[in-house]
Amino acid sequence: xxxxxxxxxxxxxxxxxxxxxxxxxxxxxxxxxxxxxxxxxxxxxxxxxxxxxxxxxxxxxxxxxxxxxxxxxxxxxxxxxxxxxxxxxxxxxxxxxxxxxxxxxxxxxxxxxxxxxxxxxxxxxxxxxxxxxxxxxxxxxxxxxxxxxxxxxxxxxxxxxxxxxxxxxxxxxxxxxxxxxxxxxxxxxxxxxxxxxxxxxxxxxxxxxxxxxxxxxxxxxxxxxxxxxxxxxxxxxxxxxxxxxxxxxxxxxxxxxxxxxxxxxxxxxxxxxxxxxxxxxxx
Amino acid sequence: xxxxxxxxxxxxxxxxxxxxxxxxxxxxxxxxxxxxxxxxxxxxxxxxxxxxxxxxxxxxxxxxxxxxxxxxxxxxxxxxxxxxxxxxxxxxxxxxxxxxxxxxxxxxxxxxxxxxxxxxxxxxxxxxxxxxxxxxxxxxxxxxxxxxxxxxxxxxxxxxxxxxxxxxxxxxxxxxxxxxxxxxxxxxxxxxxxxxxxxxxxxxxxxxxxxxxxxxxxxxxxxxxxxxxxxxxxxxxxxxxxxxxxxxxxxxxxxxxxxxxxxxxxxxxxxxxxxxxxxxxxxx
Numbered sequence: 001x002x003x004x005x006x007x008x009x010x011x012x013x014x015x016x017x018x019x020x021x022x023x024x025x026x027x028x029x030x031x032x033x034x035x036x037x038x039x040x041x042x043x044x045x046x047x048x049x050x051x052x053x054x055x056x057x058x059x060x061x062x063x064x065x066x067x068x069x070x071x072x073x074x075x076x077x078x079x080x081x082x083x084x085x086x087x088x089x090x091x092x093x094x095x096x097x098x099x100x101x102x103x104x105x106x107x108x109x110x111x112x113x114x115x116x117x118x119x120x121x122x123x124x125x126x127x128x129x130x131x132x133x134x135x136x137x138x139x140x141x142x143x144x145x146x147x148x149x150x151x152x153x154x155x156x157x158x159x160x161x162x163x164x165x166x167x168x169x170x171x172x173x174x175x176x177x178x179x180x181x182x183x184x185x186x187x188x189x190x191x192x193x194x195x196x197x198x199x200x201x202x203x204x205x206x207x208x209x210x211x212x213x214x215x216x217x218x219x220x221x222x223x224x225x226x227x228x229x230x231x232x233x234x235x236x237x238x239x240x241x242x243x244x245x246x247x248x249x250x251x252x253x254x255x256x257x258x259x260x261x262x263x264x265x266x267x268x269x270x271x272x273x274x275x276x277x278x279x280x281x282x283x
Numbered sequence: 284x285x286x287x288x289x290x291x292x293x294x295x296x297x298x299x300x301x302x303x304x305x306x307x308x309x310x311x312x313x314x315x316x317x318x319x320x321x322x323x324x325x326x327x328x329x330x331x332x333x334x335x336x337x338x339x340x341x342x343x344x345x346x347x348x349x350x351x352x353x354x355x356x357x358x359x360x361x362x363x364x365x366x367x368x369x370x371x372x373x374x375x376x377x378x379x380x381x382x383x384x385x386x387x388x389x390x391x392x393x394x395x396x397x398x399x400x401x402x403x404x405x406x407x408x409x410x411x412x413x414x415x416x417x418x419x420x421x422x423x424x425x426x427x428x429x430x431x432x433x434x435x436x437x438x439x440x441x442x443x444x445x446x447x448x449x450x451x452x453x454x455x456x457x458x459x460x461x462x463x464x465x466x467x468x469x470x471x472x473x474x475x476x477x478x479x480x481x482x483x484x485x486x487x488x489x490x491x492x493x494x495x496x497x498x499x500x501x502x503x504x505x506x507x508x509x510x511x512x513x514x515x516x517x518x519x520x521x522x523x524x525x526x527x528x529x530x531x532x533x534x535x536x537x538x539x540x541x542x543x544x545x546x547x548x549x550x551x552x553x554x555x556x557x558x559x560x561x562x563x564x565x566x567x
Contacts, residue, residue, distance in 0.1 A: 047458035247459035257556035
């Protein structure tokens, strides 16, 4: 079943001049059809201003479509009566870890969501424990969030969302502000949730290497989906991605250079391990 | 005039249980004209270090010298130092506040006491240096793209005509091409204007590609201070510091372990591709 399904999704906003009169209409999303099945790991790529984040904000009804429909767990996000059901299906994690943590102690912060949902106290603590465990942060439960690194804070943010038992987690550039080890921690946590807990994950990112393990990728440009497919399919299209202000993972670029020099490597090499394995076959 | 850090230590919350030695006996000479990269794990002291370069922080121990003068001295003008050492923080677009781009870039030179004309000339020159699109000089900062905002913010610092430009992660949050554009622009500032650039970065690839000298910070100390090639030959040590080497260097090491004669000192993708190609050709 599709946990998320958008049909012909359009989002326009009206720009106004100094007197407040409408001056211009900007189309941020232009007939977008994206379906995400339960249990999938989906990556969404696109340059700054391509519409990725506007798309994400439609998934938990922070924004409503100007045209078309967004279905979350089969519910239309325009249906006001379903607002809380829709939001309980989708957990959102944003870029800046410091804007998402409110508790003085890690476990308090993670418990805030379920407490707000009216979950009984005993169950809150169970959820806090399982969520922190899922992101590898259980040993930090009594710590102050201020003492954590960026990657640890983002994992606490993810745990906070998990504790509300959503069906799908949407991560909107969760690693943009992190150092390389923090980035790895967060991506490992997201992959773990998908592999172990079978959580549906939608990862929006600028870092190509973070989505090489995704089931499917969608590439956005000017509010449209311009490419979709498996990472191997999408990252074989090196020149097209460059024209979209994007890129391919580093090992893919090296393989591409070697191929130009006449080394017979296959298309779609994504990781250092794959590159080394294929080079071994060439000797 | 070089910037000199002489046995600089900085301690936060001194005398309490929470006491942290953010800089621990750091000595560095930063001559004019270099392009330097600073790398280090979060909390390694990078940001504390750069704040000492323009006197936003003063050392608890040791001294920072600019132009032969101790910046901690009472009669030293730190306001003047900040014009010579321009600091561009992370996400500098959050600090754009004027009604339009041009007014924002004028703020620095105006504050320095330059005349209206001098201020405007400095602002125009700075916007040209960062290749800011001319048709957007009078646009509201809200109408700009991520990369354009960042250029405007860098121009605001350049308008004060600094000798040193310190950039704290200037590419954070930008898309891949935006990253390349900003780094290309910074590299050009170094080459054309002879500006000393100090680039704080999380990307080993960027450091390997652009800078001539890398300073590696670890637990408040300078762990390495050398060319990128030398620094990245310490893969194990860098990993222990929570850092790493460029992926190209890593791929070269993996191939060497499998008996390929690939140069272990490659640090860029181009070098890696060339060396792998040569190794494969030699075998055929």
